Every structure is written in structure tokens, then in C-alpha cells.
Amino acid sequence: MISKNQLKLIHSLELKKQRKKTGLFLVQGEKNVSELFNSDFEVVNLFATPEYINKNSALLSQKQLVSLTIESTAEELQKAGTLKTNNTVIAIVKSKASELPDIKNNQLVLVLDQVGDPGNLGTIIRVADWYGIEHIICSTDCADLYNPKVIAATMGSFARVKVSHTDLYSYLSAQDKPIYGAFLEGENIHKSKLVDNAFIVMGSESHGISEQVGQLITDKITIPNFGQAESLNVAMATGIILDNFKR
Amino acid sequence: MISKNQLKLIHSLELKKQRKKTGLFLVQGEKNVSELFNSDFEVVNLFATPEYINKNSALLSQKQLVSLTIESTAEELQKAGTLKTNNTVIAIVKSKASELPDIKNNQLVLVLDQVGDPGNLGTIIRVADWYGIEHIICSTDCADLYNPKVIAATMGSFARVKVSHTDLYSYLSAQDKPIYGAFLEGENIHKSKLVDNAFIVMGSESHGISEQVGQLITDKITIPNFGQAESLNVAMATGIILDNFKR
Numbered sequence: 001m002i003s004k005n006q007l008k009l010i011h012s013l014e015l016k017k018q019r020k021k022t023g024l025f026l027v028q029g030e031k032n033v034s035e036l037f038n039s040d041f042e043v044v045n046l047f048a049t050p051e052y053i054n055k056n057s058a059l060l061s062q063k064q065l066v067s068l069t070i071e072s073t074a075e076e077l078q079k080a081g082t083l084k085t086n087n088t089v090i091a092i093v094k095s096k097a098s099e100l101p102d103i104k105n106n107q108l109v110l111v112l113d114q115v116g117d118p119g120n121l122g123t124i125i126r127v128a129d130w131y132g133i134e135h136i137i138c139s140t141d142c143a144d145l146y147n148p149k150v151i152a153a154t155m156g157s158f159a160r161v162k163v164s165h166t167d168l169y170s171y172l173s174a175q176d177k178p179i180y181g182a183f184l185e186g187e188n189i190h191k192s193k194l195v196d197n198a199f200i201v202m203g204s205e206s207h208g209i210s211e212q213v214g215q216l217i218t219d220k221i222t223i224p225n226f227g228q229a230e231s232l233n234v235a236m237a238t239g240i241i242l243d244n245f246k247r
Numbered sequence: 248m249i250s251k252n253q254l255k256l257i258h259s260l261e262l263k264k265q266r267k268k269t270g271l272f273l274v275q276g277e278k279n280v281s282e283l284f285n286s287d288f289e290v291v292n293l294f295a296t297p298e299y300i301n302k303n304s305a306l307l308s309q310k311q312l313v314s315l316t317i318e319s320t321a322e323e324l325q326k327a328g329t330l331k332t333n334n335t336v337i338a339i340v341k342s343k344a345s346e347l348p349d350i351k352n353n354q355l356v357l358v359l360d361q362v363g364d365p366g367n368l369g370t371i372i373r374v375a376d377w378y379g380i381e382h383i384i385c386s387t388d389c390a391d392l393y394n395p396k397v398i399a400a401t402m403g404s405f406a407r408v409k410v411s412h413t414d415l416y417s418y419l420s421a422q423d424k425p426i427y428g429a430f431l432e433g434e435n436i437h438k439s440k441l442v443d444n445a446f447i448v449m450g451s452e453s454h455g456i457s458e459q460v461g462q463l464i465t466d467k468i469t470i471p472n473f474g475q476a477e478s479l480n481v482a483m484a485t486g487i488i489l490d491n492f493k494r
Contacts, residue, residue, distance in 0.1 A: 123480060126479070127479060128474075129474045129475055129476035130470075130473070130474050130476040131473045132473035132475075133474065155476065155478070156476075156477070157476050160475055223377075223490065224493075226378045227378055227379035227407070228376055228407055229373050229376035229377040230402070230403070232373070232486070233373070236486045239483045240486055243491070244490070246473050
């Protein structure tokens with residue numbers, strides 16, 4: 001059974017302020033929790049149905065999670081969680097400090113400027129994982145990695161791709177790799193020379209890349225438009241650009 | 248002011264059954280409504296704030312919509328509409344019959360099998376419009392084009408891309424163009440010969456392409472995976488595949 005205090009804690013973790021204060025976040029649903037078990041994130045508590053616990057008993061023992069697991073009904077989980085479709089498992093997990101990565105040579109790094117929508121950030125993390133991107137650097141006003149909507153949209157990729165938040169202007173000013181940036185009036189990406197050892201900056205749909213960060217872009221690129229839509233969603237544009245870099 | 252009966256009608260159009268019965272649907276928000284005005288869809292009523300009406304008075308006269316426009320407050324529009332962020336304008340519009348298109352030669356046609364999520368269908372219509380796709384053929388269990396979430400996600404592209412629903416097996420059986428289909432174990436799309444005069448079939452994320460439709464696929468294709476994500480969202484995959492066909 002989920003106690004009143006546990007329920008209160010789970011609900012509080014929907015708020016960034018509380019996630020920051022407690023250093024905890026939620027991972028919900030079978031797919032995301034199974035990816036969590038493959039990572040080095042530390043689980044504090046696991047709430048799960050008897051069926052889930054039975055099915056995963058070997059794994060839970062191996063991960064030393066048996067004593068941290070609390071049997072719950074589907075109804076309790078439905079009430080506690082933020083996802084419409086999850087009534088199987090919720091984990092409370094320790095978050096990690098947002099550290100700037102050591103970037104290897106010949107590594108593409110994704111940079112997000114003002115991507116505030118959690119669904120977009122999560123979808124970008126997922127497609128970055130598909131294309132083997134290890135690091136995403138976000139502006140401080142991007143969505144919080146530990147927002148439940150971000151975690152849900154990553155479909156488990158949150159456990160692999162490293163996401164940090166920092167001041168992009170200072171960070172990128174200190175770099176000497178090419179810095180590609182997506183603009184509506186950039187060079188046709190189908191015809192551009194795209195190198196692997198670079199940063200790719202994506203701006204938000206409504207504001208684009210901020211002026212300050214824009215000054216640091218060495219190569220403006222664009223996805224050519226064959227029809228009449230005025231723009232693409234930022235997650236979609238990121239996926240298409242990564243495909244062009246990786247082909 | 249929005250009358251009680253009008254409010255009831257607007258709310259009822261959230262339901263497919265009522266949209267079918269009345270032959271009406273909703274278009275909400277400035278961007279989508281402005282694209283609506285560029286199309287041949289017939290507006291039945293327009294609910295808008297005085298500011299919107301002022302700003303667009305010339306256009307409303309030209310479109311002979313003045314007598315069909317009902318001045319409303321932002322609060323009324325917020326209550327009536329289904330979108331969190333729209334409190335400016337809502338249109339009630341006549342839907343069109345779902346007719347199978349005449350397909351020209353050298354035209355790529357997108358085919359969606361069991362894409363039930365309205366957000367995905369809307370995003371696919373938007374990216375199809377970006378790549379100049381004129382026709383999308385959906386299986387009968389795809390989301391309804393006139394679902395408010397579909398229309399919202401198209402960002403106006405619903406007014407340009409023609410979407411029809413039909414039995415895919417019968418429809419595709421009668422075609423003699425190549426039929427590409429996205430599978431996890433298909434040929435690497437970066438290395439495939441992709442011709443413009445073809446159908447591209449995309450299945451749902453959870454079920455893929457149905458077995459029956461799968462039998463009609465002439466070319467199985469796949470987006471190569473450079474990392475560890477298990478799959479891509481169907482809208483994302485559609486965008487990346489269209490980019491590969493169009494490059």
C-alpha cells in the first residue's frame with residue numbers, strides 16, 4: 001500500500017522546486033523503469049503491482065530492490081502517477097548533478113536553446129539516443145530533465161543520454177569545434193558539408209536560437225522546404241538534422 | 248457572447264460521433280484559423296475576441312464572414328475550446344467527405360496503418376506538408392482528421408494536405424507503384440534506392456504495419472540505428488523517411 005506520506009512525496013515530485021529540494025524524481029511505466037535498472041541511477045523506492053513484482057522478482061533481487069519495493073494496487077498507482085496509461089510501476093529515484101561533459105573528439109554534441117516544452121525535450125533525448133548522441137547541453141531555460149513528462153517521452157533514453165543545463169553563450173564561447181545552428185534561412189542541409197566533430201544548436205519553435213548564441217554559430221543550416229508548412233516542430237527538425245549528419 | 252446552445256455545439260464537436268452526425272468540426276487558434284481562410288473549407292461560425300475581429304476586419308469582410316462572426320470574451324473562448332493556450336478564435340467548419348484521391352504520376356503518397364494517436368497524425372500531416380506530400384491515405388482505425396487534437400497539431404497543414412480513410416488492403420492491392428514500408432528489419436534507407444513515384448506505408452509505434460498490409464509491401468526500409476533507443480516515434484520516423492526520399 002502507498003502510505004499518505006509516500007503519496008504526498010510522489011505528487012510533490014511533479015514540481016521542479018520539490019525535485020530540486022529533495023534531489024529525487026519519478027520514473028513511471030514498465031519501459032522507463034526497465035531502462036532505469038540498466039543505468040547507474042539509484043532507486044529510493046519502487047511502487048509496483050503484485051503482478052509486476054512477480055514477473056520481475058529475479059531482477060529485483062539482483063538489484064537489491066526487494067526491501068525498497070512496496071506492493072501497490074493498480075488503482076493506487078494510477079492515482080499516484082502522472083501518466084494516463086501507467087498503473088504498473090513507479091520508481092522514486094535520486095537525480096544526478098548537472099555536470100558539463102568531457103567531450104571526446106569526433107563526437108557530435110547536441111545543444112538546445114530555450115526548448116521549454118517537456119514533451120519536445122523528451123522526444124529529442126529519444127531521437128538523440130537513436131543516433132548515438134551521448135551529450136545534450138541545454139540552456140538554463142530549457143525544460144527540466146527530471147520533469148515527469150520529459151522522462152516519459154524519452155522512452156528510457158533518459159538513462160543513457162547525458163543532459164546538462166548551463167549558460168550556452170559562455171559554454172560555446174570556449175569551444176573551438178564548428179558550431180552548426182538550425183535557421184530557416186541557412187544552407188540547404190542536403191548540400192552542406194556536415195562534419196562529425198561539431199556542435200549542433202537547435203532553438204525553440206517560437207523563439208529560434210537566441211541572438212547572443214546566434215553570434216557563435218559558424219555554420220547556419222536549414223532543412224529544405226518542399227511544400228507549404230511554415231516550420232517544423234523542434235524535435236522533428238532535430239531528428240531530421242541528426243539523420244543528415246549521420247548518413 | 249457565446250450562447251448556451253452554441254457552447255453545447257462546440258463541446259459536442261470534441262466527439263467523433265457528433266462530428267459525423269453534424270458534418271462539422273472545430274478549428275482553433277490564430278495560426279490554424281488563418282490557414283483555414285486560405286482554404287476552400289466553409290466556415291459556419293466564427294467566435295472571436297474584439298481584438299481579433301478588429302485586427303482581421305478586412306479579411307473577415309473579404310471572406311464574407313462578418314455576419315457569421317460572434318464577438319466573445321477570452322474567458323468564453325477559453326471555456327469553449329479544447330486547447331490550453333487558445334483564447335482568441337474558434338471556428339465551426341463544414342467537414343469534407345473522405346474521398347480517395349486521383350494520384351498523379353511521380354507523386355509520393357503517404358499511407359498510415361493504425362496510427363491512432365491524434366497528436367501523431369497531426370504532426371505527420373504537418374511534416375508531410377513540409378515535404379510537399381499532397382495525399383495521405385489512412386486505415387479506417389487511424390485517428391479522425393477532424394479530431395481537435397489532430398487539427399491543432401497540424402499547425403494549419405490540415406488545410407492543404409488531403410487525408411482519406413479507407414481499407415488499406417483493398418486500396419493498395421489495386422495499385423501498381425512500388426509500396427515502401429517502414430520496418431525495423433528493412434533495408435538501410437541511407438543506402439536504398441528511393442523512387443519518387445511510390446507509396447510509403449508507416450505503421451503504428453505499438454503494432455507496426457499490419458500483417459495483411461505487410462504482404463503488399465514491395466520494399467522494406469529502415470532508418471539505421473546508431474545508438475541504443477529501441478524505436479522512434481511514428482511521426483519522427485515519417486519525417487526522417489520523407490527527408491530521405493526528397494533529398
